[in-house]
Amino acid sequence: MTRQLTVGLVQQAAWPDKSKSLAESEAGIRELAAKGAKLVMLQELHATHYFCQYEDTELFDLAEPLDGPTGTRLAELAAELDIVLMGSLFERRAPGVYHNTAVVYDGKRGVVGQYRKMHIPDDPGFYEKFYFTPGDHDAARNEGFTPIDTSVGRLGVLVCWDQWYPEAARLMALAGAELLLYPTAIGWNPQDDETEKTRQKDAWTIIQRSHGVANGIPVLVANRVGHEPDLSGVGAGIDFWGGSFVCGPQGELLAHAGTESERMLVTLDLDHGENVRRWWPYLRDRRVDAYGDLTRRLRD
Template sequence: MSKKVKIGLVQMSCSADQEANTAKAIEGIRKAAAQGAQIVCLQELFRSLYFCDVEDHHNFSLAEAIPGPTTDRLAEVARETGTVIIASLFEKRAQGLYHNTTAVLDADGSYLGKYRKMHIPDDPGYYEKFYFTPGDASPGDTGYRVFDTQYARIGVLICWDQWYPEAARITALMGAEILFYPTAIGWDTTEPDPKVNEEQYSAWQTIQRGHAIANGVHVVAVNRVGQEAEQKFWGGSFVANPHGTLLYLAPHEEETVHVQEVDLNLTDKYRTTWPYFRDRRVDSYQAITRRYIDE
């Protein structure tokens, strides 16, 4: 039986006006829904500028509870449009405890839960460890998650998680039919060698296509565009099939709303032809839990 799902990607630029950014995102969701989208993914931290380029305590005022005002608002849009919404937000969990979190709203507007970013970068222009506590698998927290939506069982990871095959593998082993990656990543405008920027973008896309291949699932990455401080966000949002083939590739500089149909039955086809799951040597992987193998 055919199991086709239409995926909406909203790639946009952001300003310092949170309300304007939220309104733009909602407009994108409605536009995608009008084109038949059933699941719509927004980019990482879509409500604000990417504030992690600096360490500034004032930026903690951008955070909110999840569920909270934005998820309530998006729940209405999900119910109105009949779409699943994947929304990346800055979460205030408690006083002094914050997360980079993605909430999932089902097509009837119900709140399905959240995933807290597990891998937190700390690089020039990406000082996320100043702001975010990583998610973990302790009681009451989220750990790696899958969400049973009206249209598919989906897995959500966030940006820096993209570089870790363990995160993709675990989420796929939990039954995710599609891996979504809300993202905020770009080129350093002070980098004098264009080949460095080209190599970085190529690596970003390649490793995620590799996750699609290794796990036999569709991968959807949604990035932002526009220049903020010394970062020029490179867009390039894409959809890859379970063998890593690009089904859609967004431009680098333009705001874009795109709807891409995917066939979830391809997972069975590719996993049968390329049986990586069958041939996993789970008895030999104990060393993966070590930080480094010195001997």
């Protein structure tokens, strides 16, 4: 008998009004749980608009502690519906120290772990280094590239910009992750031409599917949708492209969302990954004695 897990992803628009954004998230969570999802995943920073398009110290007021109103509401939902729920918080850890944090709630057990985004971008329209402190990496304290144990399996949770780094996915896999989860917020500059838009989205999808292939485990990706203006008036805003998906351990697409709000439900065969790793034992054949230079910035 195979181990099966029904997972749900909420792809949604979000707004500066937290109550409106969270109501949309909650509706998706409830719908998916009613249809049998045991693990539900939300996108990055789902409680607010994507505020990192410009720099403004007043926007730090959006941050909350892990047990603040947003975290408390997500914990209550997970307990009520008896599901594992992955949410995303703009975390206020201390004055001047804020994180982009994915939090995992496991039914009535409450919070079972969190992951603070490790790779922080700083690009036009994505000024995240202004807002977010990178997470620490300390496996002994379950910080950084360390999976989170839940009642449905061991989750390798990473966040958005982390998705471009094979090292992050590999470290999660080496620590026993059974699934990779990527909550994300990515989209196009409306001024880009269609060819450039296609290249960007294809690259984003391919790199994450490749993490499934390289590590022999399924990958879940939840992205936001809708046009969000640059409230500073400087930029053209961002058209978030959606495209959330679930792929299996050979990179096979099991579900792939469009560009509008959507709730996705997929049943995974977790034992298939065991077979894939037997057929293609990448982890066995790694030349760990020859990779020391990976910890250097460049090889001269």
